[in-house]
Amino acid sequence: MTTESASVRTQILATIKTWPVITALVILGVIVLLAILAPWLSPFDPTAINPASRLRPPSADHWLGTDAMGRDAYSRALYGARISLVVGLGVTICSIAIGIFLGLMAGFFRTADAIIMRLMDGLMAIPGILLAIALVSLIGASLYTVLIAIMVPEIPRVVRLVRSVVLKVSNEPYIEAAISLGTRTPTLLWRHFIPNTIAPLTVQGTYIFAAAVLTEATLSFLGAGLPLDIPSWGNMMAQGRMYFQIKPYLVLFPGFFLAVTLLSVNILGDAFRDALDPRMVKRG
Amino acid sequence: MYAYIARRLITTLPVMLLVALIVFFMLRLAPGDPAALVAGDEATTEQLELIRQSMGLDKPIYIQFMIWLGNLVRGDLGVSFLSGTSVYDMIKGRISPTLIICAATISVSILVAVPLGIIAAWRQGGWTDRGVMAFSVLGFSVPNFIIGYVLIYFVSLKLGWLPVQGYKPPSAGLVPFLKSITLPVLVLSTVYVALIARITRSSVIEVMGEDFIRTARAKGLREHLVFLRHGLRNAAIPIITIIGIGVAALIGGVVVTESVFNLPGLGRLVVEAVLARDFPVVQGLILLFSFTYIIINLVVDILYTVFDPRIRY
């Protein structure tokens, strides 16, 4: 046992010590730090409007310029980091948690399979956008509404993925062996099924993170996103898109932060997956 | 197997009914008054009430649902609240651009992404791997409407190669048709390519580490045959799953693309209809979408059995 975990640890460390991963970690660290320190780093209140000085280019007073309401783009970008990160993490964690549970049930128990998968089919049939607009109309636009609206369409995909892994692994000989040895279901789940889901789920998780942040931007584009005074990178880009050809910086700055963050998340996701996969360890 | 397919098809109906019910109630519970949009801004409360009655909106919700269901059974999807055109005609008039662009996107994405993922898996851990992955991931690090705007700005306005907007059906000529769908397909594929490339890569890596691959190599089989004959087949399952799931994700992308490029498709119709509370149109579209997803999921599940004979229903 100890030698196994020691070699896994060294493997993880070895994967981490590569350049791309270090860069990604540093970038994410900086962004998280900026997000946490936003209240102290922002020169202005991100929701303070000043129509007399709207759409100004970057200057000494406003490092990233001002938006269509005269709000300071730099302060909004810092606070926007918080919201975008919360949206991404929140949706990812919740949808994976719920998805693993449902996927395991579906893959393991044939009767649950039929019910759960048909429910998931039904859920996927309602376009997420439609659900989001309807939810926003019913409950009103807020961070929670947007989180739920983005999360609900993501769950069926996680369920499907987990289920497909479960189906695949169920047919492996070592599972048959474990069952015939009398291994109980929870142990089976914990020791064999869940580890096999981690790799595809990590990759899927990074996708969900990116999709969540991007979907939030799309919802703002359609007018069904966060209330406009709460800044997020997504809705800054949606609001700024009309000025793209005359004041591109309104879109380019939040776009840059967004792209760099998502890129880093993805690189880390890949590295994490490589490090944890037992077969990766052998091959390395 | 056929029994399985039959069983799945039979369960389609209750699922669609359930979805229709949920959407029906959700629409009517959400605040928003279609009569107000028909009457216009300066109408009075009495005029609104009269219009509401003529639309049948004054009846209790469950009666409205029964009426809709009854018409549905007779093949009548109803009539749009706003324009009076039949829902069937509206869908018929707008379905082909969406279908064509989705089909083109899926094809292009698979053709580009699967090889990309394989190359990355082949050179795993090196700069090629990271490079290919970073490149494909760039596609979903930026919202697709921004990609659309950037492409329009450079390719249409500055270079003049492609039109800014609009859809030309194939009947208007092959070249104008292709020109009008190039940018929308490019924008839509970015997310799809990224998704498929990454799953392909991770799936291939996993499979190539398996014991039976080692055996095949030990048997003296050449590497590319090892890959094609043993590797790809087994890697296929998660790839197909993602393709199936990705089709569902297309609708979100299609809505934005149709808005940005002014394409007369269903994505735009569904958003406009929801924002305008045009209930009959929304309900008709939801029926169509739910049916499509169920069929696609069925096809994906059947394809599983093709690639992995151990999976049996």
Next chain:
Amino acid sequence: MKLRSFAASKATVLSSALVLALGATFFTSAASAQTVRASMQSPLRVMDPIVNTATITRAHAFMIYDTLLATDANFEIQPQMAEKWEVSDDGKRYVFTLRDGLKWHDGGTVTAEDCVASFKRWSAADATGQLLSAMIDSVNVVDDKSFEVLLKEPTTLILDAFSSMGVRVNFIMPKRIAETPPSESIKEHIGSGPFRMVMDEFKPGLKAVYEKFADYVPRKEEPSWAAGGKVVNVDRVEWIAMPDQMTSINALLNNEIDYVEQVPFDLLPLVEGNDDFVVTALDKLGYWTYYRLNHLHPPFDNKLVRQAAMQAIGQESVLQAMIGDPKYYQTCEAVFGCGTPYADSYGKDIIIPANPEKSKELLKEAGYDGTPIVVMHPTDNPLAQAQPVVISDALRAGGFKVDMQTMDWQTLISRRTNQRPPSDGGWHVFVSYSAVTNTLDPLRSHVVAADGVKSWFGWPNVPETGVLRNAFARAGSEEERKEITKKLQKIMVDEVIIGPLGQYVSNTAYSKKISGVLEASLPLFWNISKSN
């Protein structure tokens, strides 16, 4: 040998086919229809101009229908479908006679019966029409081409009814269509106007196509607003609805369309400097934006609190946020519009500047208890989304507590019908906008009536406005009317029946290939020519 000649002949066949094809395209393009492609401010879905008061529906109606009389650019009433009209000496009998050559799009001649039926449908739905109906004894067909209106009392309102450019215009429709009850939308779209709608190519919400109606007989006079000769110089007009504002400007710049009805203010720099395009405000009177308070529930049921709000809100910031460039807006305190016959400046110092200190004083006097003001904020209507943000900010500076609620436009227009308290699904403040021509007198303006719950949303209850409106309808002279509107301005400001936020013009952009675009309060497409 054989092969080569075959190949050669194949080449000749191919090259001659190419020449033919090229030649064909050249000839077909030269002979192809002259089409004006326009991107309009909203998609056309509802097409009944009596049921629906949207501007796009009215613009559509002017394409395919014609009116009996019409208003010209000098606000004077001119005959259009009418040859002439006669008034009896006591002013209680009007006889209208149609001119020759008026045909319906599906064949058939326009008769007096059609006019009478159309008038009845219009007057049942329109506010002025309803007022007028109370004064009418009967409307009778005299012969095929003329009809008479018998009044209980003399009034020139009947002429306004047939020529009005308000929110509901009295378009003449075939009798069978005009007999549709005014609460139902018409199903057929046949008119006698200069354009005919091509129903096969109509895609609701996407595209509307009109072609020149060959049998239309235009008047001989020069066109002026809705009056004069409506000569069509092109074969087709296509209205394309583009959901994305950026896209329509790009399409114009790239010559994929010829005309953009409303250019978003911030995007004007993209077209203005460009020599290939004309950018102009076709409607010089323009639009005004305003806020409406809910008089039914506290705290705005208290006049002092309403006045505090009016003091707190300043027009300049709102207009800057909404429009940006000062050359397109002006501050304006007149409830009937600046630059119109009934403009009045009472209340200028309360309405235009922001006086947060005065607002706080009034709130203290009124005993404002801190109830949060629910301001409705629509996200998907570009002309109504900036104002609520600035208003909320101004109200806060003036001592109010504000709860700005974000929603889509559909939710807003249905929520504002809700008369329950704001904490229970109601509201306190919403913002809207109208064309100045639609509100320039007390009869047309939907914001003047203050008859409690029977009025427009906000439901102010000031019976005197009703008395004054009736007096206006019966006034004998322009001086009398001006007296009345002066009184109305004072009442509307003192009671805060409406909160003017300023006036602005909207710009239209079109390619220089197009000429003859008329100045009017609506986009009109006759008189336009297109060069190749």
